[in-house]
Amino acid sequence: MVNTTQDPKTTRLVPVPAFSDNYIWLIRKGNHAVVVDPGDAAPVLEQLQAHNLVLDAILVTHHHPDHVGGVLALKEKTGATVYGPIGEKLPVCDHGLKETDEVGLDHLGLTLSVLDIPGHTAGHIAYFGYLDDDQPVVFCGDTLFAAGCGRLFEGTPADMVNSLGKLQALPLNTLVCCAHEYTLSNLRWALAVEPANPMLKKRWESAQQARSQGLPTLPSTISLELETNPFMRPLQSAVIEAAQNHAGKPLSSAVAVFACLREWKNNF
Numbered sequence: 001m002v003n004t005t006q007d008p009k010t011t012r013l014v015p016v017p018a019f020s021d022n023y024i025w026l027i028r029k030g031n032h033a034v035v036v037d038p039g040d041a042a043p044v045l046e047q048l049q050a051h052n053l054v055l056d057a058i059l060v061t062h063h064h065p066d067h068v069g070g071v072l073a074l075k076e077k078t079g080a081t082v083y084g085p086i087g088e089k090l091p092v093c094d095h096g097l098k099e100t101d102e103v104g105l106d107h108l109g110l111t112l113s114v115l116d117i118p119g120h121t122a123g124h125i126a127y128f129g130y131l132d133d134d135q136p137v138v139f140c141g142d143t144l145f146a147a148g149c150g151r152l153f154e155g156t157p158a159d160m161v162n163s164l165g166k167l168q169a170l171p172l173n174t175l176v177c178c179a180h181e182y183t184l185s186n187l188r189w190a191l192a193v194e195p196a197n198p199m200l201k202k203r204w205e206s207a208q209q210a211r212s213q214g215l216p217t218l219p220s221t222i223s224l225e226l227e228t229n230p231f232m233r234p235l236q237s238a239v240i241e242a243a244q245n246h247a248g249k250p251l252s253s254a255v256a257v258f259a260c261l262r263e264w265k266n267n268f
Helices: 041-050 073-079 157-170 183-193 197-211 222-228 237-247 254-266
Strands: 010-020 022-029 032-034 054-059 080-084 096-097 101-105 112-117 123-128 134-143 176-179
Touching: 010 041, 010 176, 022 041, 022 197, 032 041, 041 054, 041 073, 054 073, 054 101, 112 157, 134 197, 157 222, 157 254, 183 197, 183 237, 183 254, 197 222, 237 254
Parallel strands: 032 054, 054 080, 080 096, 134 176
Antiparallel strands: 010 022, 022 032, 101 112, 112 123, 123 134
16 A cells, blocks of 8 residues: 555655654655654654655654654754644644644645644644545544554543544545554454454454564555444444443443543553
8 A cells, every 4th residue: 555666756655663663654756755753863864865865844743752752853954844733842843733724745746734633632633635646645643543543641532532533534545644553452452342343354364464574554544444443433333332341331422432442442
């Protein structure tokens, strides 16, 4: 799903590993590049040098150190313009963003729309746009993961249900570029919630194969998340039943089901 072509006219989407399980997303076209959530400057600088790339912009989804730790060093070394959530304190930010704002990345021929998706943090944002051939993509930080979602450090279950609803409404073929390789651990839990889900079983097998070969399991798609991510399925009967069994009581709303699922996953 990640474009590895060397055609300079084609946009490439590269998950750059950082720390133990982070991905810094690098978008490149020709000799220009943009990065998303650079928690560490070193792997980004290696990519820039190895491929003779000019870093045009740095996009930040939220303030956590593993997403912003490399921003200042990259800004100082490259002069790249930094974009980030207007409601969060960042090491440096040239343009604070909120929902309905847009980021124009001219050298990449890419315009990204901003979504407010609080829950993991209070000011968390996502960037949504279209790559080559009208391929939709979203950079969603730590809000939506493959078969999971972020912990609620600063928001409520209702916040996260609303935020996931915004992502759920994106085109089904949208590439989901989240910031961590949590897929196998998330799928283990998802299978405990929905052991009879055939798509989950298939996804578990393919993810295991990818990781055994040292390959990323990302990007995902909105379609795949709707089929296999319990957090995106709080109104599905099988998920409701599993959550109620776990809670030992009736759950009367999507928010109540989500809250149960989040607590279940926290302690899984």
